[in-house]
Amino acid sequence: MSTLNVANISDDQSTLSNSANPIDKLNNTTTVDTKFVTNGCTKAWVSWSNIGPNYEINGSLNASSITYTRVGDVEANFTNVMADANFSVPTASSANSLTSVDGRTTDKFRARTLILDWANSTQQYADLPDMQTAVHGELA
Amino acid sequence: MTHGHLWDRLCEAKERLEPVQSKYRVVYENPNDLDAPAAIMCPDPNWMACALAGGILPPIEAYLRDKNVPDGEPKEHPYAAPIGSLSEEEALEYLIMKDCPTEVWRDYTGNRTILKIVPVEAIPTNRAFRNAWKIKQEIAA
Numbered sequence: 001m002s003t004l005n006v007a008n009i010s011d012d013q014s015t016l017s018n019s020a021n022p023i024d025k026l027n028n029t030t031t032v033d034t035k036f037v038t039n040g041c042t043k044a045w046v047s048w049s050n051i052g053p054n055y056e057i058n059g060s061l062n063a064s065s066i067t068y069t070r071v072g073d074v075e076a077n078f079t080n081v082m083a084d085a086n087f088s089v090p091t092a093s094s095a096n097s098l099t100s101v102d103g104r105t106t107d108k109f110r111a112r113t114l115i116l117d118w119a120n121s122t123q124q125y126a127d128l129p130d131m132q133t134a135v136h137g138e139l140a
Numbered sequence: 141m142t143h144g145h146l147w148d149r150l151c152e153a154k155e156r157l158e159p160v161q162s163k164y165r166v167v168y169e170n171p172n173d174l175d176a177p178a179a180i181m182c183p184d185p186n187w188m189a190c191a192l193a194g195g196i197l198p199p200i201e202a203y204l205r206d207k208n209v210p211d212g213e214p215k216e217h218p219y220a221a222p223i224g225s226l227s228e229e230e231a232l233e234y235l236i237m238k239d240c241p242t243e244v245w246r247d248y249t250g251n252r253t254i255l256k257i258v259p260v261e262a263i264p265t266n267r268a269f270r271n272a273w274k275i276k277q278e279i280a281a
Contacts, residue, residue, distance in 0.1 A: 140217075
C-alpha cells in the first residue's frame with residue numbers, strides 16, 4: 001500500500017464565486033489542511049438487519065459485532081475504540097417510521113460500545129427491518 | 141513500529157478481504173439483570189475475515205488491559221503488534237472476551253448456563269416474545 005504525504009489539499013477556486021457561501025469558514029481559502037479530511041471522515045459504520053431468519057450484519061467498517069440485547073436495543077461494538085465518549089452518531093433506518101436514537105455508552109469502557117435504542121412511530125421499542133449508523137470522532 | 145495503526149489495517153483489510161458471515165451466534169444472559177432477555181451477539185463479517193486472515197487484529201490481552209484505562213487516556217490495542225490467523229472457533233472465543241461483559245464469561249460462578257455459541261439456525265425466527273427469551277437449561281439425567 002502506498003502513502004500520499006501531503007500537508008494541505010488545494011481546491012480549484014476558478015469555478016466558484018468567493019461570495020457563494022459567506023458563512024462557510026473555508027469559503028475563501030484555497031487550501032485545506034488534510035486534518036480537516038482525516039478528522040472528518042467516518043471512523044466506524046455498520047448496517048444490519050433485525051428481521052428475518054438471521055440477525056445479520058450487511059456491511060461495516062471498524063465494527064467487531066452487534067449485540068441485540070432486547071427488542072429495539074442494539075449495541076454496536078468497535079474494533080478500534082474511540083478516544084472517548086464524545087463522538088457523533090448520525091443514525092437512520094430504512095423503515096417508514098420515526099426512529100428514536102439513544103447513543104449511550106457503557107460505564108466500564110465508555111468509548112468501546114455504542115448503544116442504540118430504536119422506537120417505532122408509536123414510540124414503542126421495536127426491531128426495525130434494516131438499520132444503519134455511523135460514527136464520527138477521535139479514534140483511540 | 142512497522143505494523144501501523146489498527147484502523148489503517150482495518151481499512152486496508154476491507155479492500156483486500158472478502159467478508160465472512162459466521163455460521164454461529166453467541167447467546168448470553170446478564171447475571172446482574174435477571175429480568176433481561178438473552179442477548180444475541182452477531183460477529184461482524186469484515187471482522188471475522190480479519191480474524192481468519194491474521195496479521196490485523198491485536199492480541200485480546202491488549203483489549204482486556206485497555207478496559208481499565210480511563211476514558212480519554214491513550215489505549216494500547218490500536219498500536220499493539222497484530223496476532224496471527226485464528227480458526228472460527230478461536231475467533232468467537234476472542235470476540236466473547238472482547239465484547240461480552242466480564243461477569244458473563246469470567247466472573248460468573250453460578251450453575252446456570254448463561255453463555256452459549258449456537259448455530260444461526262438455532263435462533264428462533266418468531267420474535268413475538270423476544271423480550272422473554274432465555275437460554276434453555278439442559279438438565280442431566
